[in-house]
Amino acid sequence: MHISEGVLSPAVLYGGAALACVGLGLGLRKLDYDKLMTVAILSAAFFVGSLIHVPIGPANAHLIVNGLLGLLLGWAAFPSIFVALLLQAVLFQFGGLTVLGVNTVNMALPAVLAALLCRPLIARGGKARMLGAFLCGALSVAGAGLCTALALALTDEGFVQAAQMLLLAHVPVMVVEGGITLLTVGFLAKVQPELLHNALGGRECA
Amino acid sequence: MRLNAMPALCMLFLLCAAQEAWAHRVNIFAWVENNVVNVECRFSKTSPVRSGTVLVYDAATEAEVTRGTTDEQGLFSFPVPEQARAAGHGLRLIIKAGEGHQNDWTIEAAELAAAQPEGKAGAEQKTTAQPAPQAGASTSTDQSAAAHAAPAPKAAENTQPAQAAHARTRAEAEAAAADPGIKEIALGIAALFALAGIVSLIRRRRV
Incomplete structure (x- = not known):
């Protein structure tokens, strides 16, 4: 899901950087600075998650864990994902510095939107909570695939073809990440409901 | 500021699972041998x-x-494209592996010049090379013909330095393609916590 250096046109790179700046601004404004260590832990999970390979026939894909960050951090997922991507670019040569803005938007924006969409469902509790958590994880990956396809399409590749390829390649990742988000939310609801309560914006989680 | 158990457990799980890590970047390495440019691409x-x-x-x-x-x-x-070699130019190779994955490799003009044409064997392609759209359909054929017509081994004295250079660049390419090690992972995690600590400290001093 990391777009490499030299692939995108300058217009897409500038557009991505501008959107990332807006997201970072919103994220830093809404960030709860008393919970910076939680943000750092989740950012570290994202940083390491992309090293875990999910075999898909002859191809490969990696975990993203952006859904979990979107759900637990909200807009603060932007700075969290940005810093993790920056470190991945510097230490692992994944993606790159010029595409940092685009990659941040591709992974953070769908995560935030999926979380906003699924939070009411999760707040209902019971089976709805499980379904909402699963959907949040899966939709975040699907959204990241669509955003990546859109960035590629705006440069030179056809959107439909790129989107089909990316979505098909990431169906197993969507299932795995949906499962991870579901298990995490279920566990949090039992052992640390206040964390989930805060993540849901004060909504009750039955 | 309080550490939450679940994210910490998640991170521990991810860190352990990362032993099965693979690099999510595409790597390209190319070398010249028997008048053929060989390209190897790996994730x-x-x-x-x-x-x-x-x-x-x-x-x-x-x-x-x-x-x-x-x-x-x-x-x-x-x-080896005769036109580039005759002009004293190198080659830039780009691998496009889909999903926005791309990387490049440059073969210096000196490496092309030092290539040893060895008749037919060198001119055959392992895979389906297609001519460049603007170069016309005869490009590959012309290159093959040029390679066929190339003189027999005449610079055996160049073989050893060329092999040494190949081994060196290959070692460099393999080092670049190596999966991230535990050192890089630990460094990244430490940087994240250090950043969080510094920001917390600054915020606390302001209050």
Whole structure:
């Protein structure tokens, strides 16, 4: 899901950087600075998650864990994902510095939107909570695939073809990440409901 | 500020699972042997790029020389372009592995010049090299013919330095393609916590 250096046109790179700046601004404004260590832990999970390979026939894909960050951090997922991507670019040569803005938007924006969409469902509790958590994880990956396809399409590749390829390649990742988000939310609801309560914006989680 | 158990457990799980890590970047390495340019493309040591598109450009003029597709082993080969060698230009190779994955490799003009044409064997392509659109359909054929017509081994004295240079660049390429080690992972995690700590400290002093 990391777009490499030299692939995108300058217009897409500038557009991505501008959107990332807006997201970072919103994220830093809404960030709860008393919970910076939680943000750092989740950012570290994202940083390491992309090293875990999910075999898909002859191809490969990696975990993203952006859904979990979107759900637990909200807009603060932007700075969290940005810093993790920056470190991945510097230490692992994944993606790159010029595409940092685009990659941040591709992974953070769908995560935030999926979380906003699924939070009411999760707040209902019971089976709805499980379904909402699963959907949040899966939709975040699907959204990241669509955003990546859109960035590629705006440069030179056809959107439909790129989107089909990316979505098909990431169906197993969507299932795995949906499962991870579901298990995490279920566990949090039992052992640390206040964390989930805060993540849901004060909504009750039955 | 309180550490939450679940995210910490998640991170521990991810860190342990990362032993099965692979690099999510595409790597390309190319070398010249028997008048053939060999290209090897991999995501990691154990994951070749299958059906990736390799574009070959003249490094000086940026004109497309040829293009082709990697095989199941992530390999693609083509004869040394006589035009580039005669002009004293190097080659720039770009691998496009899909989903926005791309990387490049440059073969210096000196490496092309030192290549040892060995008749027919060197001119055959391992995979389906296609001529560049603007170069016309005869490009590959012309290159093959040129390679066939190339003189027999005449500079055996150049073989050893060329092999040494190849081994050196290959070692460099393999080092660059190596999966992230525990050192890089630990450094990244430490940087994240250090950043969080510094920001917390600054905020606390302001209050």
